[in-house]
Amino acid sequence: MITKEFFKNMSPQRAAYVGCFSLCFGMLMFGIGNALIKEASETLPSVEVVFLRSFFSVSYMVAFLLFSRNLKWLKSHNYPMQITRGVVGFFGLWTLFLSFKMLPMPEATVFTFLSTFVITALSAPILKEKVSMQRWIAVVIGFCGVLLVAQPSGDVTILGAAIALTSAVIEAFIMLMARLLKKDKPITSVFYHTSIIALIALLFGVISNFTGSIYFGDLPIIEEWKMPTGYNILTTAALGLVSCLGHNSIVYAYSIAPAVVVAPMLYTLIIWGAVFGYIFWGETVSTMLIVAVPLIVGSGIYIVRREKIERVTHTIDTEIV
DSSP states (O other), rough: OOOOHHTTOOHHHHHHHHHHHHHHHHHHHHHHHHHHHHHTTTTTTHHHHHHHHHHHOOOOOOOHHHHTTTTTGGGOOOOHHHHHHHHHHHHHHHHHHHHHHHHHHHHHHHHTTTTHHHHHHHHHHHHHHOHHHHHHHHHHHHHHHHHHHHOOOOOOOHHHHHHHHHHHHHHHHHHHHHTTTTTSOHHHHHHHHHHHHHHHHHHHHHHHHHOOOOOTTTEEEEOOOOOOOOHHHHHEEEEEEEHHHHHHHHHHHHHHSSSSHGGGGGGGHHHHHHHHHHHHHHHOOOOOHHHHHHHHHHHHHHHHSSSSSOOOOGGGGGOOO
């Protein structure tokens, strides 16, 4: 049985494994979430989906904090960083949703995983974490696995590619800021991040009531919101729940282990995408997936086992919730 003592003062190796497992669980939740996003985006504008997702996530967190009588957890050690992360996070979600609208799914997926390279490259100057050649090689091998699964066709527009690349860079900064906020509990960071995203999305919704939809070429700058149906509410409520669980798991992973160690676990999202695509839309699981899975997962395991990880002093104040 796993107790609180298991998470207290973990060795660097244990923290790495727990961090990787936590990020894998977060990717599972995001895999379910992506399926729900695809379903909700069929009838609702992207920013409206962002708002409903964030609104329900915040509602779940507030209910949890009230039930557990832990509203004190909303106190942050770094409010400016939390606010900045929330503002940046809105544009990260917005550009992510747009990229899946403007690009074929395989290409959009490949661009998403470019954030792993950005995290690895910026870990040294921002987090002062050593990035060895072995880690770079493992990241490249894992990304090759993603390419095998996605099999990009090259049907990419310049605008779509620019938006997808922007989303990947923003996502990397969000993950790195989670590492810088390791003194806060995961639910604290997720609460501020999600609340600010909801407020900005709501502001876009209010503006759309006065201006209607505004486009820059194929890029929707402002989209007029629609009245959600009961099915939309159920879908986005479920999306908010899995997003809340997934985001907490990701923040926890980056708070206890070096970013360059856990970042390759982001690749497992492509596995869940294939699995849920087969379950819900009848998409065929290709032979390439079977070949690529060992590359994707093995690259992450190699990083954890091969590298000497600096000691991480972990206290019960950052336990997962």
